[in-house]
Amino acid sequence: xxxQFDFAALLPYWPxxxxxxxxxxxxxxxxxxxxxxxxxxxxxxxxxxxxxxxWAVAAYVEVIRNTPLLVQIFLVYFGIATLGxxxxxxxxxxxxxxxxVGAYTCEIVRAGLESVHKAQLEAADCLGLSRVQTxxxxxxxxxxxxxxxxxxxxxxxxxxxxxITSQISAEELTAVANRVQSDTFRSFETYIVVGLLYLLxxxxxxxxxxxxxxxxxxxxxxxxxxx
Amino acid sequence: xxxxxxxHVEFLAWAALWTVGLSAIAFVGGGLLGFAVALxxxxxxxxxxxxxIVYIQIxxxxxxxxxxxxxxxxxxxxxxxxxxxxxxAGAGLTIYASGFLAEIxxxxxxxxxxxxxxxxxxxxxxxxxxMTRVILPQALRIATPxxxxxxxxxxxxxxxxxxxxxxxxxxxxxxINNSIFEPFTIxxxxxxxxxxxxxxxxxWSRSLERxxxxxxx
Numbered sequence: 001x002x003x004q005f006d007f008a009a010l011l012p013y014w015p016x017x018x019x020x021x022x023x024x025x026x027x028x029x030x031x032x033x034x035x036x037x038x039x040x041x042x043x044x045x046x047x048x049x050x051x052x053x054x055w056a057v058a059a060y061v062e063v064i065r066n067t068p069l070l071v072q073i074f075l076v077y078f079g080i081a082t083l084g085x086x087x088x089x090x091x092x093x094x095x096x097x098x099x100x101v102g103a104y105t106c107e108i109v110r111a112g113l114e115s116v117h118k119a120q121l122e123a124a125d126c127l128g129l130s131r132v133q134t135x136x137x138x139x140x141x142x143x144x145x146x147x148x149x150x151x152x153x154x155x156x157x158x159x160x161x162x163x164i165t166s167q168i169s170a171e172e173l174t175a176v177a178n179r180v181q182s183d184t185f186r187s188f189e190t191y192i193v194v195g196l197l198y199l200l201x202x203x204x205x206x207x208x209x210x211x212x213x214x215x216x217x218x219x220x221x222x223x224x225x226x227x
Numbered sequence: 228x229x230x231x232x233x234x235h236v237e238f239l240a241w242a243a244l245w246t247v248g249l250s251a252i253a254f255v256g257g258g259l260l261g262f263a264v265a266l267x268x269x270x271x272x273x274x275x276x277x278x279x280i281v282y283i284q285i286x287x288x289x290x291x292x293x294x295x296x297x298x299x300x301x302x303x304x305x306x307x308x309x310x311x312x313x314x315x316a317g318a319g320l321t322i323y324a325s326g327f328l329a330e331i332x333x334x335x336x337x338x339x340x341x342x343x344x345x346x347x348x349x350x351x352x353x354x355x356x357x358m359t360r361v362i363l364p365q366a367l368r369i370a371t372p373x374x375x376x377x378x379x380x381x382x383x384x385x386x387x388x389x390x391x392x393x394x395x396x397x398x399x400x401x402x403i404n405n406s407i408f409e410p411f412t413i414x415x416x417x418x419x420x421x422x423x424x425x426x427x428x429x430x431w432s433r434s435l436e437r438x439x440x441x442x443x444x
Binding site (some may be wrong): 003017062063065066067068069070071072074075078079081082156160161163164166167174177181185191192194195198199202203 | 284285287288289290291292293296297300301303304305306326379382383384386387389390400401404410411414415417418421422425426429
């Protein structure tokens with residue numbers, strides 16, 4: 001092996017890497033928050049909506065879960081363009097990621113909703129809670145609390161999957177890597193560095209979710225166990 | 228300008244065959260490697276366990292796209308040039324699949340009740356016999372539905388092989404789009420192909436889950 005590693009060639013590009021890292025975080029954070037909202041609403045619709053809504057949500061979930069994210073990204077990016085709207089690559093990237101992760105979130109949250117025991121609802125009724133109160137305190141929050149670890153894994157995967165948006169030239173970390181390697185011809189080094197950055201990022205996202213969990217699920221922290 | 232027609236659909240159908248082929252390579256390769264890693268992960272040797280954990284964390288913590296680029300440029304670094312795209316893509320997807328399958332199968336092996344391990348030990352089976360005669364046959368039953376489910380992920384992720392120049396379904400769609408620019412029709416058709424490949428697998432995985440009576444975690 002005669003290859004000489006030269007990581008120093010990448011040093012001048014550190015502001016670009018930081019910029020890409022920051023955009024990756026922003027894209028993932030936005031997609032996570034919006035995807036959670038979309039997914040939870042869909043899960044509620046799937047569980048307690050009228051038949052038409054149930055059917056529509058089921059179709060949405062199946063279509064998204066059985067087609068690649070790359071194709072979904074192309075469809076959103078080019079599809080919206082053919083409809084006559086001009087949107088930026090970053091907006092299209094977030095939109096595609098939200099549509100994608102919304103379907104997965106829906107399935108996960110639905111599993112949580114189904115795990116709420118019927119006796120809990122009867123108990124809430126006996127306590128005189130209103131429908132909305134019951135749904136919020138007895139159904140939704142414990143459901144999300146139970147599936148929180150699964151959601152965390154899903155959103156880490158989402159952060160990693162955001163690399164695919166480089167294919168429509170959203171300027172996130174992978175796109176920066178592609179540009180830097182074609183500038184420096186130090187392809188192997190570039191992707192090693194970026195791979196490590198993603199690894200770091202996936203730990204950061206896990207820790208962030210753990211901290212958020214500590215803050216949101218107070219009962220879990222006190223009891224030391226999920227419901 | 229030419230518009231989207233039957234010839235294009237035929238081109239996509241051929242590309243779909245490459246997608247299936249690449250998925251098969253990734254599943255077989257990833258299955259073998261993943262099985263070895265899963266065994267290391269539950270082995271009695273702490274060093275082997277640690278190595279397996281590190282491997283799984285690295286594979287699951289980096290995007291497949293980066294993994295593919297690393298392999299594609301990495302083989303050139305080692306000194307091989309002109310490696311066919313299918314080998315580079317196959318190797319990348321194999322590593323990706325092995326990291327996830329190892330973790331899935333570890334869960335299945337460890338979910339075999341502890342009493343079974345103890346009973347096997349009481350019967351004076353060796354470690355190897357205990358694994359092959361007692362634990363793995365039971366773990367296999369638990370492992371089947373999530374493994375079929377993961378096949379769907381593999382099929383979908385072969386779409387990323389386009390970045391190392393492998394012409395499969397997604398790349399074929401991109402090529403057609405470059406020549407006639409009807410993105411909506413083309414990518415909907417591509418999506419329909421993927422759906423036709425993946426949906427039966429998803430349905431199969433779910434029905435296995437029911438018939439093998441494995442409750443969802």
